[in-house]
Amino acid sequence: MMMKRFVLAAALSLGASWSTAHAEPSLESCSSCCLETEGSLSAQMKERIDKFVGERMQHGHIPGLSLVVLREGKPVYVRGYGSSNLATGEPMTSCSLVSIGSTTKSMTALALMQLVEQGRVDLEAPVTRYIPWFQTADGKGSSILVKQLLSHTSGMPAKSLLEGTTDAGALERRVRSFSQLSLAFPPGQGWMYSNTGYAVLGLIVQKVSGMSYELYLASHVIHPLMMKHTTFGPPEGTTAPLAQGYVWTRGETRPAPMLLAREQHPAGSSTYTSARDVSSYLAALLAKGQGLHSRVITPESLREMWQPAAATSATGAYGYGWELGSMFGRQAVYHDGSVVGSGSMFILFPEENLAVATLANLNGVHQQELAKGVAALMLGAEPPPAPPLVYRPPSTFVPDTSVWEKYVGNYLLPIYGVMRLYVSSGKLLADWTYTTPAQVLELEPYGDNDFVIRHHLGINEGVNVSFQSAPDGQVYLLLDGQPFGRRL
Structure with a gap:
């Protein structure tokens, strides 16, 4: 959990981007969004859910959240809580648009599998069959198979794009730039969550279909x-119920900027959607690909997406665009999403014909665990305990900055590259090069060897940092007490 907490705000592509008339249907008024349909929940269960959600939102400092609950494949509780905009007092509703992040990867995988069903893409084929010029700096990119991109086993590095471009050529330029990257491991010989790999998948969809990624998905x-x-990028027009995103930093809730990066749409940089739309999406998946009016995938293809393709831990696995594992004694299919200012969590229990999702205008583990808690209530289980708060009040410690000299230098972090620690203007700073552009993290001192990360966008906010010297003189960087990197 420590590693995931460290990269939570940066692990996925961040920001929002382009919207198109093709991908932006007319928005309905919020008054039409109340969805309590067949099999509605009992008043007692609704009260339990409302109480639980309210407590967890307060605990996690979440301004606004919308919830989706499907039972027997039907939406039975879809509603909003809190505020979509603290400045205006606008409430969060089931129509409020939230940038959901990497839950989009399941949609990209679905689109790719549609092309597989049509015989236009072969999962066993190399990427170069569809993008002949594709290559990486080490020359190994040509051996990557399509299925390895879907399952994060391609070796494509785990890079994150914070801000980019918005024109029609953005995605192809991004994939062409991967010729400067080297693989983290040979294709098929490891697992690494990779936004870059899903950017390549999006370009395959674009090349094979002959239309933009966004238009194909729409x-x-x-x-x-x-x-x-549902739109790619924020909807145009002032009448759209767009939720303001927020970050929690230095003990305060602050508005988040809108960061644009069309080149990472397939990985989830800026898919804006509502709880109402998510209920339609999850209902179709529980119905084995059959939507209300049309089928979007065959049961066989969906079953393949939900088969373990790679182990992610001792108990978890990844399929195609979905994580797989056990929750509360049931087999679950799930994915979280996180961007600067918002996030989402989708959980399906196919055998129980049950699904739960959350969309929040503040990202982080709290809204993800909240979704799991509601799922537990629906399954008659005990919700997991709330994640501990990571906030520490502002430090009153007066540091001896000369002590920091033994910490400065370049640290090699597994997966995430090199981090430079240095002193500037009386502060201990770190360059976080995992993102593009790189971000500067401040290490707020609480003692000579006790620091907390602070960042204006909330990236890795609140993570505890310390250092450990080995007998051989090696210095290790510790996050929440666990070794995470060594000084070069």
């Missing part, structure tokens, strides 16, 4: 499932 996934509020 035409073959979003519109067929009647997801009337």
Whole structure:
């Protein structure tokens, strides 16, 4: 959990981008969004859910959240809590648009599998069959198979794009730039969550279909499932119910900027959607690919997406666009999403015909665990305990900055490259090069060897940092007490 907490705000592509008339249906008024349909929940269960959600939102400092609960494949509780905009007092509703992040990867995988069903893409084929010029700096990119991109076993490095471009050529330029990257491991010989790999998948969809990634998704996934509020990039027009994103930093809730990066749409940089639309999407998946009016994938293809393709831990696995594992004694299919200012969590229990999702205008583990807690209530289980708060009050410690000299230098972090620690203007700073552009993290001192990360966008906010010297003179960087990197 420590590693995931450290990269939570940066592990996925961040920001929002382009919206198109093709991908942006007209938005309905919020008054039409109340969804309590067949099999509605009892008043007692609704009260339990409402109480639980309210407590966890307060605990996690979440301004606004929308919830989706499906039982027997039908939406039974879809509603908003809190505020979509603290400045205006606008409430969060089931129509409020939130940038959901990497739960988009399941949609990209679905689109790719549609092309597989049509015989236009072969999962066993190399990427170069569809993108002949594709290559990496080490010359190994040509051996990557399509299925390895889907399962994060390609070796493509785990890079994150914070801000980029918004024109039509953005995605292809991004993939061409991967010729400067080297693989983290030979294709098929490891697992690493990779936004870069899903950017390549998006370009395959674009090349094979002959239309932009965004238009293909709109035409073959979003519109067929009647997801009337879903866009790529923030919707145009002032009447759209767009939730303001927030970050929690230095003990305060602050508005998050809107960061643009069309080249990472397939990885989830800026898919804006509502709880209402998510209920339609999850309902179709529980119905084995059958939407209300049309089918978007065959049961056989969906079953393949939900088969373990790579182990991610002793108990977890990754399929194609979905994580797989056990929750509360049931087999679960799930994925979280996180961008600067918002996030989401989708959980399906196919055998129980049950699904739960959350969309929040503040990212982090709290809204993800909240979704798990609601799922537990629906399954008659005890919700997991709330994640501990990582906030420490502002430090009153007066540091001896000369002590920091034994910490400065370049540290090699597994997966995430090199981090430079240095002193500037009386502060201990770190360059976080995992993101593009690189970010500067401040290490706030609470003691000579006790620091907390602070960042204006909330990236890795609140993570505890310390250092450990080995007998051989090697210095190790510790995060939350666990070794995470060594000084070069």
